[in-house]
Structures are given as C-alpha cells and as structure tokens.
Amino acid sequence: LGDDKMKVLLYLLFVYETSARCGYESCPQVESGEADEEVLNVHLVPHSHDDVGWLKTVDQYYLGANREGWTGWEEVQKAGVQYTLDTVVDQLYYNPQRRFIQVETAFFWRWWIQQDQLTKDMVHQLVEEGQLEFVGGGWSMNDEGASHYAAIIDQMSLGLRILNQTFGECGRPRVAWQIDPFGHSKEQASMFANMGFDGLFFGRLDWRDKTRREESLEMEMIWRASEDLGSASDLFTGVLFNNYGPPPGFCWDLLCNDEPIMDNPDLEYNLDERIAAFAEYVLKQAEYYKSNNIILTMGMDFHYQAAHSWFMNLDLLIKYSDGLRIGGRRLHVFYSSPSCYLKSLGKAGLTWPPKSDDFFPYASDPHAYWSGYFTSRPTSKGMIREAEKKLKTFSQLSVLTNLSREKTEMLDLLRHTVGIVQHHDAVTGTEKQHVADDYHRRIHAALQHTHSAFSLTAEQQTCLLLNISQCPAAEQFTGELSVSLYSPLSRQRNFNLHLPVVDGEYRVEDESGAEVPSQLVPLPDHVINIPGRSSSATMDLVVALENLKPLNFENLRVIQKSRDRPSENRQRKRSGKVRLENSLHVLTYHQASNRFYLTNKITKEMTDFALDLMYYRGHRGNNSEFDFRASGAYIFRPDGDDPVSFGAPVSMEEHDGPVVSEVHLRFSEDWASLIIRVYNNEPYVEIDWTVGPIPVDDGVGKEVILRYSTSINNQGEFFTDSNGRQLMRRLRNYRPTFEINMTEPTAQNYYPVNSKLLIRDDKMEMCVLVDRSQGGGSIVDGSLELMLHRRLLDDDAFGVGEALNEVAYGTGLVVRGKHWLFLNGDADTAVEQHRLKAMEMFHTPEVIFNTPPVKFDVEFLSVLPRSVHLLSLEKFYDGDEDQYLLLRIEHVFQTGEHSLLSQPITIDIRDLFLGMYIERIGETGLAGNLWREEIHKIRFDAETNDIQENTGEWFTRQEDQQPNLDQIELRPMEIRTFVIKYSVI
Numbered sequence: 001l002g003d004d005k006m007k008v009l010l011y012l013l014f015v016y017e018t019s020a021r022c023g024y025e026s027c028p029q030v031e032s033g034e035a036d037e038e039v040l041n042v043h044l045v046p047h048s049h050d051d052v053g054w055l056k057t058v059d060q061y062y063l064g065a066n067r068e069g070w071t072g073w074e075e076v077q078k079a080g081v082q083y084t085l086d087t088v089v090d091q092l093y094y095n096p097q098r099r100f101i102q103v104e105t106a107f108f109w110r111w112w113i114q115q116d117q118l119t120k121d122m123v124h125q126l127v128e129e130g131q132l133e134f135v136g137g138g139w140s141m142n143d144e145g146a147s148h149y150a151a152i153i154d155q156m157s158l159g160l161r162i163l164n165q166t167f168g169e170c171g172r173p174r175v176a177w178q179i180d181p182f183g184h185s186k187e188q189a190s191m192f193a194n195m196g197f198d199g200l201f202f203g204r205l206d207w208r209d210k211t212r213r214e215e216s217l218e219m220e221m222i223w224r225a226s227e228d229l230g231s232a233s234d235l236f237t238g239v240l241f242n243n244y245g246p247p248p249g250f251c252w253d254l255l256c257n258d259e260p261i262m263d264n265p266d267l268e269y270n271l272d273e274r275i276a277a278f279a280e281y282v283l284k285q286a287e288y289y290k291s292n293n294i295i296l297t298m299g300m301d302f303h304y305q306a307a308h309s310w311f312m313n314l315d316l317l318i319k320y321s322d323g324l325r326i327g328g329r330r331l332h333v334f335y336s337s338p339s340c341y342l343k344s345l346g347k348a349g350l351t352w353p354p355k356s357d358d359f360f361p362y363a364s365d366p367h368a369y370w371s372g373y374f375t376s377r378p379t380s381k382g383m384i385r386e387a388e389k390k391l392k393t394f395s396q397l398s399v400l401t402n403l404s405r406e407k408t409e410m411l412d413l414l415r416h417t418v419g420i421v422q423h424h425d426a427v428t429g430t431e432k433q434h435v436a437d438d439y440h441r442r443i444h445a446a447l448q449h450t451h452s453a454f455s456l457t458a459e460q461q462t463c464l465l466l467n468i469s470q471c472p473a474a475e476q477f478t479g480e481l482s483v484s485l486y487s488p489l490s491r492q493r494n495f496n497l498h499l500p501v502v503d504g505e506y507r508v509e510d511e512s513g514a515e516v517p518s519q520l521v522p523l524p525d526h527v528i529n530i531p532g533r534s535s536s537a538t539m540d541l542v543v544a545l546e547n548l549k550p551l552n553f554e555n556l557r558v559i560q561k562s563r564d565r566p567s568e569n570r571q572r573k574r575s576g577k578v579r580l581e582n583s584l585h586v587l588t589y590h591q592a593s594n595r596f597y598l599t600n601k602i603t604k605e606m607t608d609f610a611l612d613l614m615y616y617r618g619h620r621g622n623n624s625e626f627d628f629r630a631s632g633a634y635i636f637r638p639d640g641d642d643p644v645s646f647g648a649p650v651s652m653e654e655h656d657g658p659v660v661s662e663v664h665l666r667f668s669e670d671w672a673s674l675i676i677r678v679y680n681n682e683p684y685v686e687i688d689w690t691v692g693p694i695p696v697d698d699g700v701g702k703e704v705i706l707r708y709s710t711s712i713n714n715q716g717e718f719f720t721d722s723n724g725r726q727l728m729r730r731l732r733n734y735r736p737t738f739e740i741n742m743t744e745p746t747a748q749n750y751y752p753v754n755s756k757l758l759i760r761d762d763k764m765e766m767c768v769l770v771d772r773s774q775g776g777g778s779i780v781d782g783s784l785e786l787m788l789h790r791r792l793l794d795d796d797a798f799g800v801g802e803a804l805n806e807v808a809y810g811t812g813l814v815v816r817g818k819h820w821l822f823l824n825g826d827a828d829t830a831v832e833q834h835r836l837k838a839m840e841m842f843h844t845p846e847v848i849f850n851t852p853p854v855k856f857d858v859e860f861l862s863v864l865p866r867s868v869h870l871l872s873l874e875k876f877y878d879g880d881e882d883q884y885l886l887l888r889i890e891h892v893f894q895t896g897e898h899s900l901l902s903q904p905i906t907i908d909i910r911d912l913f914l915g916m917y918i919e920r921i922g923e924t925g926l927a928g929n930l931w932r933e934e935i936h937k938i939r940f941d942a943e944t945n946d947i948q949e950n951t952g953e954w955f956t957r958q959e960d961q962q963p964n965l966d967q968i969e970l971r972p973m974e975i976r977t978f979v980i981k982y983s984v985i
Helices: 003-014 058-063 072-078 081-094 105-112 117-128 149-171 186-194 207-216 271-286 307-321 338-346 378-400 405-420 433-453 472-476 827-842
Strands: 038-046 100-102 132-134 175-178 199-202 220-224 234-239 293-298 329-335 363-365 480-487 493-501 504-509 518-522 539-548 552-563 572-574 577-581 585-590 595-600 606-617 651-655 660-666 672-679 685-691 702-709 717-721 727-731 751-753 756-760 765-770 774-777 783-791 815-824 846-849 868-878 882-891 905-908 916-924 936-938 955-957 967-970 975-984
Touching (some): 038 100, 038 271, 038 307, 038 338, 058 433, 081 105, 081 117, 081 132, 081 307, 117 132, 117 149, 132 149, 149 378, 186 234, 199 338, 207 363, 234 338, 271 307, 307 329, 338 936, 378 815, 378 868, 472 493, 480 493, 480 539, 504 518, 504 539, 518 651, 518 660, 577 651, 606 672, 685 702, 685 783, 717 751, 815 827, 882 967
Parallel strands (some): 038 329, 175 199
Antiparallel strands (some): 220 234, 504 552, 518 539, 606 702, 672 685, 685 815, 751 774, 756 765, 774 783
C-alpha cells in the first residue's frame, strides 16, 4: 500500500472514541506490591534527541541531507527528523500501549504544517490519548549557560503557545526536559517553575556530584530556584541515570549495533540472556533512587527514523520482563513518559533533599571542565545578542505603530530564528563551522525580513555593522542626515551614539533645532584595519543624548558643515601619564605602574585598579586519556595556570572633549587593543576591546582574557548573574554539594557570565557588565577576569570534530566588544547602578536613518519606576480579527539588596498606554500559554526537621489570582505575564 492508503487503513482500523485522557489521566497504573513482595516500576520512555543544528544545519537535520562521510557513532548524523515523526506516528497507531515524547517544537511545527488533514487527525488522537506527549516544548532545547533570560522566555513561550493553540490542554508539557545542555542554571529552574512545569529532568552534572548523589540517594531533589519568589519557584528536579541513552546493549535503532531480542527457541535465541541482563541493569539503577520507580530513556540522538526497529524490541522487552521476579523484587515494566514517572514520584509519599545553588560548571572528567563554551565563538554570541535585542524592539514597534496583521506576522521569522539560536549547540559556539555560518545567515535574513515589515532598506536606513564602525548611511551622506533613535527601555535613559563618519565638521540638532552635544574622535588604526571592514569612515562622531523617552523616538539632524576638511584634532600622544575627566570622575593612568586611578568628584573617594590583557595557552592533546584532554570548543583547559601578560601598553593616544574622553592603548602584541572611555553623562568606565587575529603560527592556541585587579579583599568570593537575573554567590575552589580537587585550578573556577561579574568587600564593590555571554571568575583575590576570545588547534573530542579555529577574510577572526566597569563604595549605589545599567546594556536604542518621523497610534504614557522593567510587549492574533497583547512586567531587584528599590511596587496597567482600549486583562504563567488559575502543580515535600501538615492532596495551586488586574503588585524578582484583549482607538 502507498503511504496515503496505509494512513487511511490505520485510521479506520484503530480510530476509537477519544475522551481526551491526556496528561496525568493517561498514565499507566504503577504498582506498590503486596506485603511480602516489593515491586519495581520500570518506566520505559521512547524518545529521540534532535539537535536544532550541531554537526549539520537545521535544514539538513530535518530533511536528512548531508549524509555522506559519517562513520562510527557519527552514523546517526544521516538521520532526518521528518522521517522520525512520520514513522513514530504510524507505529504509535499500531499499538495503543506505545508512547513517545516530542521535545523540540521547531522541528515538530515544520513537520506539522506539511501534513494533510488525515495525518493531523491521527496526531490529535495520539496526543489526546497520551501516546504522543510533548515535554519541554520550547522552540529548541536552550542552553542554560550562554542564554539570556529574555531570549529563554521568548523561545519557550513561542513553542508552548503554538502547542497550546494546536492541541489545547493536551498539548501542554508538564515536564521540562533539558537532557543535553552542559550545566544547569538556577534562574532557568525558576523560570520553568513559573511557566507551570511540575518537574525537570536532565542528564549532565559534574561527575563527582553525580557520584555523591548516587551514594546518598539524592539523584532527585527539590530545587529551591529563587529565594526571592519562595515556593513558587521550587521545582522537583531529577538526574537521569545514563545521561539520556538506553541501557548498554539495549539500543535498537537501525543505527545501533546491539542485538535484537530473539525469542524463538527453534531459531537463533538470546531471550534469556537479554532479559537477565536487563533485570540486572534495572536493579542496579534502582539502588541509587529513593522510590520504587525508575525511568529508562529508550532512545538517543536522532533515533526512531525507522521507529518499528525500536518498538518491536520494546514490545518484546515488556512482554518478557513485566512480572519477572528477581532479587526479591517483581518488575513491572511498561511504556511511560517523564510526566507519568513524575506523577508516580508525587504519589510515593516521600520527602526529597533540597538544593539551592546551581550546576555550574559541569565537568565530565578530572580534566574536562565545560567552561570554554561560555566564550566560544564570541562574534556569534554578539550577533545572537543583537538579534534578541532587535526582536524585543520591533515587537514593541509593531504594537505602537499598529502594524497590520500581515506585517506583524513577518516578525515570526526573527522570532523563530532567535528561538533556534538559543539551542545548546548554537549560542554555545559548539557547532561545526558550516553550521555556525548557517546560523549567521539565518539571523541576517531574519533581520532583513523584519526591516522590510517596517519598510526599511538595508543600506540607507539601518546599519548592522556599527560594531566595527561601518555604516554607509553615515559615511556617504552630504548636507544633512536624519537619525532616529527608538529607546525600548521603559524608563528614561542617557545614551551615547557613535556614528562612523568621514573627517569634517558636523553639527547635531534635535527636532527643535537646538544643538545636541557632539564630538569627533579619530578611529584608531586597529578599528580601521579590521579585516573585512569596507568603510571610508575615519572618525567617530559621538552624540550625547540625555533623558531619552521610554518606548519613543528621538529624532536628530546631523548637519555636515564641511567634508574632507580636517577637523580640530584633540589627539595628544602621551607617555607616562593620561588624565580623563567628566562631570562625575577623574580617571588617570600611570604607564610606569600600568595602573588606573578613579576619583569620584562628589565623594572624593579614590580607587585604583589595573587592566591586564593576558592569554592562557590552550592545552594540546589527543584526548586518548583524561590527562591528554585538549582545550576545545567545549572545554577550557589552559596549559598552566599563569596567563601570559601583554604587559603595559607601548603607545597611548589621548582624546578629550565635552562628550567623551578616551585613551587608545596599543601593546607590543599588536593583535589586541583597548580603548578606555569616560562619558560626561555616565558613571562607568567603558572598555572597548578588540582581539584578533590571534596568532597560532607558533603552534600554541590562545585564550585571551581581560583581568581587572583592585585591592578589594574578596577572600575568594565573587558573584555572577544567572542568565542575566539573580546573582549567584561563588567561592573559589568550592562547591556547596560536593568536594572538588585541584586538577584544573583555573577552569574549575570559571562560570557563565551573561550580564555581570562582581567582587566586593566591606569598603568597595567592583562590577563589570558584558555585552555578550562570556566566561569569567575571580582567579586571584582582588581581581575579576573575563575571557574575550579563543583560538585553539585541537578538538576536545566531545563530538564537534573540529578545532575552534575561526578564520575570516583569510586570517584569524577579529572580535570587538565592550565592558562597562563600575567601582563604588556605597552599597545602594553599587546595586542600583549594576541593575539598571545592565538593562541599558541589553536594551540599546535602535538607530534608523533617513526616515520621516514615525507616527504612533498607541503611545506609552508611563515612565515606570526604576525597579520595574517592561520585558515583553508583543501583538498576536486569535481568529480573524481579535488582537491581543502579550505583556510581561518584571521587578529587577532582589530582596534586601537595596534599601528602597527592593520593595514591592504597584503598577496600573490601564495607565500604561494612550490610544488603546483595553477590553479585558487575564494573567498567565510566565510563558503566556496557561491562565494562572489553571496552574496546578504536583506537590513534593522537601526533607526537613519541621513537622509537615499532611493535607492528603498531591496537587498544589498557585496563589489565587489577583481579582483586580488593573493594578498589580510586583515583588522583588517577580515577572508577571498578561494577555490583554484590546483595540486601537
């Protein structure tokens, strides 16, 4: 029969009335056993882990393209996800007892929209009966170390809302499934809890932590994911026994080499041996878990493209092992899912150990700390961060300009792309080079598509290469140039605009014709000569903008008074000492000591610090043993723990003026340079860094860091952000839940930094904000260091199969980025600055050229309090006409960290916008796919010495929804999400 006829036959044979027994209602019955018999419930979970890009591109994985040249374990790379979904659906229909879980919505949705109605009806039935269950449900399985919380929420929201719109309640994932990311963050767990997930399962944790947890029966726990939000962020968390693969010897994909179960004694026969080996394995696994339930992940990367090979053997395994009595226990073996396993734990009546830290950094052996990927492919990380920012900005503009439905939906390409690149082999930089190139192509195409929705052309109206001081619109104009800046931040802010221009004389005016302070600064040679830069600009026109209105445009005119006539040049080549000054600080630099001195003009407080460009030599090795582990895309393993210093700069060029004062520093190693800036209207010191091409002709890979050194007595303590939100306390050479040794003294103290890294003592705090994800730590007391760029010569043997040796334009890759440095003696000031300026670093204004002033149909009226941030403002449609807002508002301070700004605060939603009639407001979970009152979570009790009240209920409710949603209260670190039906008036 052809495929279509087979589907019709299957549908006619197996269709039955559905009662929508999905979710926990569809779970098989677990057994507790009789008084003289203990039952072990063995939950078999068929699954396929489908990377949204890694060794092949997204398209190649979905279609099954790029099939040649894969050998050994890499043969799984021949797979095509579309074939997996095709054959799984058919095989589920053959046997109503079978189950399968689907994780990555990006792949599922691509498959779904290609199916005919008959196939969709079959899938609906499978979902409603619980045979096909969605877990995780995000657009991708996002990384947890290098992803920003705003992007994580967006990609999860995208996938979960599509599942909800397509399958309703039965499409709701109950379990978060993070089986492959390389470490797990506390903020991610908190977000999962507030999205309504009942639990989380993952596969990777430090090998020593796993050993200890196995011995103490702590493989499953209650993660206290936010001290600020309390029990609302508690999340049951389980560590899978065998990462996410099947038991050894029981892999039955066509790409596996294990023997099938052969049960005919008249032919080749292995049934007894196979069942005995299976029973031995499950009894061994059960020794490390508290309940009489265990979960077996029956699948691996890109499995089930010929699903019958798996299901036929699983059917036999269940047939012959279910009911088997061995070792004093009776096995109950059955098809299950992560949510059904979780349900069985919830009903087990046990208490579980608590956890309040995170799972970073992950180490898989004594010399394999997965802390290199925190920095790997820094240009990719920068590009991904820019895409995230622009998605936020243009989503806001689609609401304020009342963009048509057709054009609003053009933003979906960017939304999908941002979701894809949060994948744990995308933003991490752990993919093959041709896959990285494909991610970059996708981002560029999505940005161009988004610009076209707003009728913006690529060259003359937007500039995507301002990071290398290249912008045709600013370089090529004569006469006047109109510049519009849209500020997506929900409070007023200052901003210093940098426009690359040719030498000449310029005046900048606002809409009233008043002059706006501006200043020309020569671009340094290291910027002008960046490989691939194609620009006539030699000057940087810096424009000081103050009090930009929230969610609004600032329109400027740049008037070229003369062109190609040398302007007055304030450059002074200096040696010995440099002095930079603004209205807040005096910054002096002494070349002899290679040290900076920052004096606060108001408090007269003076702090000294050093900036040291350095690099670690990347360890080389063939990975044949742990001792021979190489530093690579995943692994940071320096060859020695003393980095090589670039030393003091060999030349300095000072430039001062009314807007900015800066010094350009060049070193004897001419492949790294710094620009140190102080703006007249900002409290921070900006460090503009450029690194590359990193030389490797000497056979040494290099991992470049910038170390900030002070006299702060931090005693090994430092703090990093968790995905850009709550701060995590770190202590050098220490883990709260297990003992570590000193096999890798540097790498084991590197942590992911998405937003900030800081140290403090009772007198001073030093904080550095970053413009993209980086790795960092406090390796030496009084100092912070952040890794800027990596170029290595060996693969680290964790799958990517390539050295991290990026090249562009015929040479090593050059990267340019920035840090903002804060030094404060007042605790409230320090917290306020790093919290609010981190928001400014992320939500930079969108710069548009040569456009008439934009008319808003909806205006943002409020200037939100400093402690509150408008995280999401998106428009979406339900049906033909109705339009809705997805609105997220967050409190950006933690409990007790600021005397005033850490207090709860009340916001009136109806007062936020002018020109909008709000018909109704409903509150949802964090992802926007569930009404808040619909979130009921399985109850899990933590181990405690306190007497616990037994209510007899195994579900708990969220707090009752606030009856009046016009005015809402935000507690510290709380994000509240609303769906608003509205019309424009």
